[in-house]
Structures are given as C-alpha cells and as structure tokens.
Amino acid sequence: MSARVLIAGAGPTGLTLAIDLARRGIDLRIVDRAATPFAGSRGDGIQPRTLEVFDDLGVLDAVLAAGSPMPLIRIHLGGEPVAERRMSEMCDPTPAVPYPNPWVLGQSDTERLLRARLADFGVAVEFGTAVADFAQDAEGVTVTLAGPAGIETARVAYLVGADGGASAVRRTLGVAFAGTTDESIRMLLGDVTATGLDHEFGYWFAPADAPAEGISLTPLPGGALFQFATPLSRDAEPTRELLQRRLEQVSGRADIVLAEPVWSTVWRPNLRLAERFRVGRVLLAGDAAHVHPPTGGQGMNTGIQDAYNLGWKLAAALDGDDRPLDSYEPERRGVALQVLGLSSELLTRHLAGREDALERGPQTRQLGITYRSPADNGALTAGDRAPDAPLRRGDGTVVRLFDLFRGPHATRLSFGTPVTTAAEPGIRAYSIVEPGRQVATGQLVAVDGHAFAAYAATAGTEVLVRPDGHLAWRRQR
Numbered sequence: 001m002s003a004r005v006l007i008a009g010a011g012p013t014g015l016t017l018a019i020d021l022a023r024r025g026i027d028l029r030i031v032d033r034a035a036t037p038f039a040g041s042r043g044d045g046i047q048p049r050t051l052e053v054f055d056d057l058g059v060l061d062a063v064l065a066a067g068s069p070m071p072l073i074r075i076h077l078g079g080e081p082v083a084e085r086r087m088s089e090m091c092d093p094t095p096a097v098p099y100p101n102p103w104v105l106g107q108s109d110t111e112r113l114l115r116a117r118l119a120d121f122g123v124a125v126e127f128g129t130a131v132a133d134f135a136q137d138a139e140g141v142t143v144t145l146a147g148p149a150g151i152e153t154a155r156v157a158y159l160v161g162a163d164g165g166a167s168a169v170r171r172t173l174g175v176a177f178a179g180t181t182d183e184s185i186r187m188l189l190g191d192v193t194a195t196g197l198d199h200e201f202g203y204w205f206a207p208a209d210a211p212a213e214g215i216s217l218t219p220l221p222g223g224a225l226f227q228f229a230t231p232l233s234r235d236a237e238p239t240r241e242l243l244q245r246r247l248e249q250v251s252g253r254a255d256i257v258l259a260e261p262v263w264s265t266v267w268r269p270n271l272r273l274a275e276r277f278r279v280g281r282v283l284l285a286g287d288a289a290h291v292h293p294p295t296g297g298q299g300m301n302t303g304i305q306d307a308y309n310l311g312w313k314l315a316a317a318l319d320g321d322d323r324p325l326d327s328y329e330p331e332r333r334g335v336a337l338q339v340l341g342l343s344s345e346l347l348t349r350h351l352a353g354r355e356d357a358l359e360r361g362p363q364t365r366q367l368g369i370t371y372r373s374p375a376d377n378g379a380l381t382a383g384d385r386a387p388d389a390p391l392r393r394g395d396g397t398v399v400r401l402f403d404l405f406r407g408p409h410a411t412r413l414s415f416g417t418p419v420t421t422a423a424e425p426g427i428r429a430y431s432i433v434e435p436g437r438q439v440a441t442g443q444l445v446a447v448d449g450h451a452f453a454a455y456a457a458t459a460g461t462e463v464l465v466r467p468d469g470h471l472a473w474r475r476q477r
Helices: 013-022 047-058 060-066 107-119 168-173 240-251 299-318 328-351 399-403 446-452
Strands: 005-008 029-032 073-077 081-084 130-136 143-146 148-155 160-161 179-182 187-195 201-207 216-220 225-231 263-267 270-274 282-284 388-392 398-400 410-415 425-433 443-446 461-465 471-474
Touching: 005 013, 005 130, 005 148, 005 398, 013 029, 013 047, 013 073, 013 107, 047 060, 047 081, 047 299, 060 107, 130 160, 143 160, 160 168, 160 299, 168 282, 216 240, 216 282, 216 410, 270 328, 299 328, 388 446, 398 399, 398 471, 399 410, 410 446, 443 446
Parallel strands: 005 029, 005 160, 073 201, 160 282, 410 425, 425 443
Antiparallel strands: 073 081, 130 143, 143 148, 179 270, 187 225, 187 263, 201 216, 216 225, 388 398, 388 443, 410 461, 461 471
16 A cells, blocks of 8 residues: 555645645645646635644745735726725734734645645645546555556545545545535636736726626736636626626726636536535545535635644544544534535625625634534633634743644643643643743743633643644643
C-alpha cells in the first residue's frame, strides 16, 4: 500500500485535507481529473474561520499578502449613485478573534497557495488523473485510476471524494444527493477587465424598479480583473457582447468597456446535500457532499472546514482509533444543513431585490460553528470553537493560544493550577495563571486576564482543544 489515503479532487477542500495529512507524516496521493489547475475566481470570499484554519496550516501569511479586504460597493440604480456599502461590516480584532473580517482572493489563487504549501511536504497534485472505479472491503479500498499513463490500480486505507458537485466518488457509492436545481434561474459569472471603473471599489448597477436584475462587478486582488455576476435569460448566449449590452442598459453608461472574459460559467440555483458523508472507508467532503448558491460566500469555506474536521480523524483511524472518524458525518452534515439554509435565505433576498441582499451578517463568518449537542445551551462547552488569547512567558515574551494550538496535536489547558498529569501522546499541556501570580517553570500568564475571560475559566478549569480548534471537553477540577 504505497499511499494510505487517496484524495480525489484538488480544489480547496482536497488541498486542505492533503496539507493536514501531509504535516502528520501520512502517505497520501491527491488526484484531479482536470488536466491543469482551475483558472478563475469562483469562490473568492474567505471567511474568518477559514483564515484561522489557514493560520494553523501555515498558509495564512501568503493568503493575506495576495488578497485584500472586502471592497466598498458603489450602488447605482437607474443610472444614479444611491449608496455605498460593504457586504460585511468591518470589525476590529479582539484577543479572542484575531481575524474578524472576510478576505478576498480568487479561488485559483487560493488553490495555488495551497498547492505551494503542500509542496513543502513533498506532495504534488496528479492532474489528468480520475477515479474510474473502486471497491472497498474491511481492510481498505481498491481504486481504479485513469491517468496520462493509462489505467492504474491503487490500494489505499481510505478514499476521500472531494471531487465536486458531479462527484464520481459519490455516484459510484450510490449515495443520494437530495435537493433541488432551479432551471428557471440562470446567472452568468466570470472574470473580466473593465476600463472606466476604479478597481478599488465594487459596483452594483441595476434598474431602479428591478434591483435584482442588475450586474455586479467586484474587484479581484493581484491585477485588474473584476468578478462579474448577472442574470441570464433561458435562451441567451453567454457572450462578451451580451454582457457589454447588459452593462450599458443597467448603468446608462457607454464609457465602461469590458474585455473578453478570462473565465466564465453559467450557474443555476443548486442546493443539495448528500444522504451520507461516509460509507465504510470512503468519505465525501466539500461540494461532493453539499452544494450551495454563491450567496453568502459559504460553499468553499464549508468544504475547507470539512477537510479540517476530517484530517485529524483520519489520522486517528490510521493509528488504530476509529472513534473520532465516527463523528465526522454527524458533525459536518449538521453544519452543512445549517449553511444550506443560510445560503438559501440570502439567495431569496437577492431574487426579491431586497435592500439587504448585499449584506452578510455575522453568521456567514463561520466563527459560530459548533459541534455541541443541541440540548447543551451552556456558554463555551464541548464542540465550540476554542478562542484565541494572548499569554506571557516567564521571560516576558508574548505567545498566543493559537500559537500553542498550531500543529497536528491536541492541546490541554489548565487554568490557575499547575498541570498535574502528564500529557498523553499527541497532546501538549500548558498551565495558565492570572495576571500578578508568581509564574512557575512552564507556566504562562494570561495577559490582562483575556484567556480566563475567553474560556469563562476559574482556578481548576481544564479544557482539551481538539486538533481542529474545537473543544473536546471542559471541566472543573
């Protein structure tokens, strides 16, 4: 068995999972049926929780350097400027939430940075290679691959389908993909240059009596491209000429000239959720498990969260402990169901032409994702995201909780008391004391008490933070 895990699909979901497994020293292969990497913006909104994932995986600095904040959008109705607003209200960082605002970066650029990070571990994507068939048994999965060199048979312990909404892995499994596709609504999406517009701003041009029938142009970082979106009638051909005419009609301007789109696609409202996320040793993640409208910028981010949840659980299963992997489907399918509801609501607002159609509330930032029991209404408990906070070492230098969490391990925090038991394999243990306390060897001081406040901790509180940054348990000794 040359690789222990085979990942089908090298989009953001598959690449995130590959990085998480590779940093754990797990042999893997990642294949993609496309002959070359995807080139286009598509999922260009990176939510705050995803930025935290990228921090842990060592790719955040590159993403921040390549991207930009959400732009201010200039709204024009009936050819007249009427307002300026952002999709998300800007928030200041806090000790608990260091990256509170969404970030903009075209999906192909995000994938490029993820591939570069994966290469740091000596792993490369095998493009032009597709999963043609597979069969599983109690010990592993036998996969038939069709690649540039012909047909190949690979034997792996686990197969993960991150191969998109038309997933060959899901179809071969026979897993139902319940939901709807509204064929009556078509949207033309793509990337284009637009002379006559200031690239520092986004734009929404629409008729005064039909705000939903307009065209949006959102600047993409790293060049002169805008991502565009506009309704497309059933019989219309998606051409540059059509796009140019449509822009002139809704803007009342002839000075904005669009070039030939460098990437475009026709999109239909598609809301679907896989009946199962796991069948034995085969698992589904990202668009293979759930597809969303682009409203709210949730699809790519939810797939990345799938991968981040799955990586440490696959590692545990490969190490002989299947229990964490059993929680993958219930945890992530529940979240995907909630996100589908949110995306659907935002789409309904847009189609109705509501004034708040462009606004994305706090729930879209995915910082509130929790795996807690529905019956558990306590503040900060098992399943919740573990907050960040600053700490001070005995030598006066400052470290963050996220610095302690970074890596493939779990983390045990003991508040107000020394660590009394040795950490188990795969767990790093730290003792945190309140400001003003004498610091013993190995202890950390909660700067201004932020760590105690973030975890509602008192002396004797202990928490275990899972490798994916969610609480495994919280207890009082």
